[in-house]
Amino acid sequence: MALADDVTVLVGKNESGKTAFLEALYKALPLGAAGYDYVADYPRKDLVRYRPQHEAKNYQKVVQLTFRIEKELADTINKEVFGGAQIVAAGSTFIRDTTIANTNTIGFHIDQKAALVAQQKPLSDLEHQDEVFAGATSLADVLAKIEGLNLPTDNRLAKFAAQWRARAIKANGWGLVDGHIWQTYLLPALPKFLYFDDYKLLEGKINLPALQQREAAKQLTDADETAQGLLQLAGTTLQELMSDEGYETAKAKLEAIGLNITQKVFEFWKQNQDLDVEFDLKTDSKDVAPYNSGVNLYIRIKNRRHGVTVPFDQRSKGFIWFFSFLVWFDAVQSRAATQDALVLLLDEPGLNLHALAQADFLAYIRELSTQHQIIYTTHSPFMVDSACLDEVRVVEDRVKEGTKITGDLAGSSDESVFPLQAALGYSIAQNLFIAKKNVLIEGPADLILLQHMGALLEASDKQGVGDAILVPVGGLDKLATFVALLGSNKLKLVVLHDRAASPNQKLEDLVRQKLIERKRVLDFSMFIDPAPAEADIEDLLPTDAYIEAFNQAYGKELNGVTLTAADLGAQPRMIERINHWLKAKNITLLKDGGFNHYRVAQAVLPALTAATLKPDELARFERLFSKIGEVL
Structure with missing residues (x-):
């Protein structure tokens, strides 16, 4: 499946395989520790047959990713490795295969002959350089010849050989040069996948001691990660919130957190701008476990228009989702220590949002796509940009074939492309x-x-x-x-x-x-x-002009019968008078009676x-x- 450069939209019926596709991508190259479990992830109907193959370590390939090397990276490699010679072309690709046992192989190769020519060039004034490069098919051949000369360690050829030996990577199957390029340049630039679904929604109150225990035991839930993101977005830490400090200090800190969060969230949430995010810290021994033990962080939303506050988890599902996503993504992006190498995988984003809020979120996705590739699934026509239908891929579960993803909209079923038809219809209606x-x-x-x-x-x-x-x-x-x-x-x-x-x-x-x-x-x-x-x-x-146009438009169907002004009855409307005449003459022009007004209107225009x-x-x-x- 070819992805769009910025945003790829997956549409299809329920159970067509959209979520499975996103999860497979995520586990192939996750930001985090996610991975495949062959018992849970392998198609159940074939699991018994596959198990011996897996136990023999003949693992099934699950995902093959193709990556394109952009010009900036290609220029860096060529400058630092090949002295500026164009060995790695901008736009060239390599593949990364991942198996269900979470092993992977890389398909990346360079032109060894061209690479040797580029590497020999800065050494061309040295003694023995012709000798060591003559007949070599790889850099390893050159290094072996240099080392066979037993040159002093300060000799430039000896230093050249020592430098490349130090660059060799331990993984099997790699040549010296392509292994170095992979390890030093390509691997650090690989984008990691981030996956977001409804399980990462933020909760309205958080028991801080329980969160601290799960953090220490490395048993964080998806919601916990979003809660951590909230603290990070607010510029505070779990330890800081749990510290023993005076009321005024704690209150000032919470108000600052609330103002910070409000500013960031409502930059994008346009549906109701009369809201503020407020935080409070307190204990409640009468609450249920674990909230009855230790300090809880309460998140509340204040409606300035009505002057009331309500718990965060009692707001609309759409607002909870939008808020949670912004908090989660901001925090994950920060923890990833990168602004670019991320691909966002969003499963049914904005499912509970109003159509206009979905349009707001679609605009937010467009903004994010300037830095990150985004792939998301949807059933909503308001989450499909009718001006960018080339970004849409249809997902179908086909009999005897399984899940297929295609950009061929014409060959897809009506049910699968319905969101596209609805989006296009909405766009047409708007543009009228x-x-x-x-x-x-x-x-x-x-x-x-x-x-x-x-x-x-x-x-x-x-x-x-x-x-x-x-x-x-x-x-x-x-x-x-x-x-x-x-x-x-x-x-x-x-x-x-x-x-x-x-x-x-x-x-x-x-x-x-x-x-x-x-x-x-x-x-x-x-x-x-x-x-x-x-x-x-x-x-x-004019009556005469319309009657003449009617006779002209339906000359064939009237079969020699001609309508005249004298034939018209006393009905007040011209249309009804002609309909009565047709009925009296027992002439059927349309199945349900009457005639095509548009056809006659076209015929009368010249008159x-x-x-x-x-x-x-x-x-x-x-x-x-x-x-x-x-x-x-």
Whole structure:
């Protein structure tokens, strides 16, 4: 599986193998003492068959990692080992295999011939240099020849040989040069994996003597490590908190810790900025064990808006997770004594966060990715950046194949790629509303007719659509939902809908609830004089032009039958009159009756020009667009 350079997102159904993949990576190169246990980790159905192989020390390979050598490191190696000769190319790779017995092998090799040429160059003025390098295939051959000359210890060739002998590593299989490069340059630069899941969540109170005992016995839990991280982030220690000091000193220290933590956490937590983190130290003999013995550290969250404090573990699960992650990562990064060589493995990050908080956390991940590679799993569309779908990998448990991870989205199942579809759909929905002014209309026929008539008027320096965006929502029944959702985004909205015999109850409710002003709800009947009881956009058009467009659009299906103005009934709406005619003629154009309004709207556009439209017909649309501009 090829990882993205910065962030890799794993999506897939439950039980597809996402968590197992992260755990396998983590145990291959952990920051800490984690490792594989072949009894627990080997596929259970094959364990009995594998056991003899394992006991014979023919261990199964679990993970193969491929690492790329970046230019800065390659330049350092070439300068310090080869005098500036380009032996190790920037972008070259090597592999590290790890077995289920936690043994590993390295696949790294250099061009021995080129390396010898580079190493001979600074020795070219010395006696015997041609002799010792002649016919050599490795540096070991050269050193053997030098040592066979029995040169004085202060001789440059002798010093050269002694220097490289001292660099030799004990591990089997390594040559002198590639072993030295591995030990001195590549191994220290290998990134370590950090794994975070819900087991590392911070607790609301911590019994300090019990934590101290587990620390001394090296039996720390995942939550204990996060607690240690909290103390480190606060700039204090367990011993300092447990020391016997006066009340004022202890209180000042706790307040300083609270202020420090509050500042760091709420730099990223944007959902509620009216919170403070507070700490307290006290004993409570009436509490349950172990909290009834010794000093406890209590973590409380104060809500400045309501003037109350609550225990940390009674806050929302989302806040607890976010807080714990920031504390854990800050502390682990500090203990790792590095800012760069870390790969973060996050299992379902932000699972309990609100969608907007997930977006905040996604932005935090982006910030972290400038220094660290990050791999995380998710089911949430709000944790998938639709602008970076190339970072997504789909995880599937395939029959007879097991877990497969691929970047081929097209070949993945619908269930697996659902979060991607949802993320893309959300992005599309957001990008539809690219202006502050939006006109919600019912369908695509309304869209193309209004766009056409708006452009026609604007060409004559009259009021058209202007800077508003026409948004088709898919029918009158969906208009109310769109108004409710979009109104909360502080967008300026106008609803332009078909006029039915009775008002739409959902729209009336929105007006009554003051989610949209009455003046922003318009219908097409308002722009016809005299105003009819019912009207669609088609009723603003010339009747003859629309009938001709209908006959043209459905010429094949009508099979010689032609609609005329005289055939239309007395219904107030053009659409309904045509539907009644079709029913009377027993003509079926659509399975559910009626006809495709968009198809006819396309056909009528060529007939709607400044030359063919009467002044009163143009005036209807001019009044419509003027009204929209007025209320927006």
